[in-house]
Amino acid sequence: MDQSKLLAFINWLIDGARSADEPSRTLYEACVRLVELGIPLWRVGIFVRTLHPEIYGRSFVWRSGGEVEVGSVDYGFQDSRTYRDSPISVVAQEGIAFRANPQAPEAERYPILMDLRAEGVTDYLALPLAFLDRQVHVSSWTTQAPGGFTDAQVEAIRSLIPALSRYTEIVTLQRTASMLLDTYVGNSAGERILGGQIRRGHTDTMHAAIWLSDLRGFTPLSDRLPAENVVEILNHYFDCQVDPIREQGGEVLKFMGDGLLAVFPIPEQGGDPAEVCGRVLTAARASRARVDALEYAVDGTGERFRFGVALHVGRLLYGNIGGGNRLDFTCIGPAVNLAARLEKMAARLKRTVVASEAFAGTCKESWTDLGEFPIAGFSTGQRVFGLREEAG
Incomplete structure (x- = not known):
């Protein structure tokens, strides 16, 4: 040799x-x-x-x-x-x-x-x-x-x-x-971090559809069940959303207790907001069906679950935020704040899927105008829309 x-x-x-x-x-x-x-x-x-x-x-x-x-x-x-x-x-x-x-x-x-x-x-x-x-x-x-x-x-x-x-x-x-x-932290954030965007204050803006959801009745549920059961329920519950979100091109940014924040980026060049928002709604319907079918045995009976999701579209700030050497790669801005407020409106209006006027105007679906409501942190009322199929 x-x-x-x-x-x-x-x-x-x-x-x-x-x-x-x-x-x-x-x-x-x-x-x-x-x-x-x-x-x-x-x-x-x-x-x-x-x-x-x-x-x-x-x-x-x-x-x-x-x-x-x-x-x-x-x-x-x-x-x-x-x-x-x-x-x-x-x-x-x-x-x-x-x-x-x-x-x-x-x-x-x-x-x-x-x-x-x-x-x-x-x-x-x-x-x-x-x-x-x-x-x-x-x-x-x-x-x-x-x-x-x-x-x-x-x-x-x-x-x-x-x-x-x-x-x-x-x-x-x-x-x-x-x-x-x-x-x-998600694929897009991971790529940015590995690419060197690791200092506090490194941020970009992004045009995106925003998804913010939570599980209805989570607090009383967590009070009456052992912690390990709650964790198992949450994992099954998040499975109902993560797969549809990723299948439709979304990225899960974070889990917050029983809440989930995801974004669906809209490319700056050649991006089609209507097409992206249409995929978001497809994911929302798939998640709704999966959560509706979810059943967990508690004390000999089958526990069923409901969740709410708010959809919005707008521009957000995306990057490193935190203190000292402990940072979080997340998104902030009025668009995210509005999505968070709308998610609370979903429970009040007894709806699974609600959308902002911007999202409903971009995604031409069978929306029902649920009215204009005062939203904390916003100087003017915001119109809220629900899917017509959820009426009644």
Whole structure:
């Protein structure tokens, strides 16, 4: 094996694999280069734990002659028999290398090795990818070459593991930061924060449709139920809204007790306010149907729920607000204030969906003018509109 070419490959990894624009492409190029160096790879896999509220880990698998397949496993996988009976669990838990011949009788205790035996694999090598925080992730390497990997080929694979670990760790940290920001502040805000908009006072204006909702009767409900039940109810309740909001292009900015604030940005160039507001209303109707169908068993009976949502459209200020080094990426302004006041009007008017005059005028629907009402903080009364389908 040409050691100078192997060193050049390792330096390519250390330099960030700049010819590849994403991790799956990096794995593809790496495997192709290693085959060209004389390592007869058949299948290579990388399994990395994630810090994600729903996904336990991600896998990247390359096969000779194919592209890289990217997959994920949910929480609970680590407790499954599939994981416990795999070499990956041995490597991840003990931080040691694992090598076996799938054609040997002793390989029969591992189902994955039986699958590889059927593919004609003659050698399986799993190596730990150790991160600086002491977490251990896993790489696996297989070949169909008669007799398996040679000692020189195994040594070559082992020599590139430190560089592969550092590359994988950097990519994982970047992805983790992005996922956490997306989870806790929303996608658009996360992109801005990662882009460097982190100082207090960094703000922009945005033209957007605004969604502000809350759960009816939440206070008495939380008083009479154990806290863990209240949390479970809130999670189910928010599920009824978050998916429809995101499906229609909205972004959830924050949860405030039983309240939810979301925005649907209207592009400054070529944006169609009517189209965006139409999607907002679609999300509102879908959320209403889901909340109506939500039932939770309390004291042997089925508890049903109602919520209210106020819709408005206008310009808002969007950015970092807070004190010292504790900031919140949020939106403020008269438009947000009006949405908050209208949301309170929804309960008073016994409506699920209410809209401002600006929203109703933009989204041409079957609206009913519910009248003009004095709104705290506004010098003039504001007209409130409700969906005609909710009348009576």
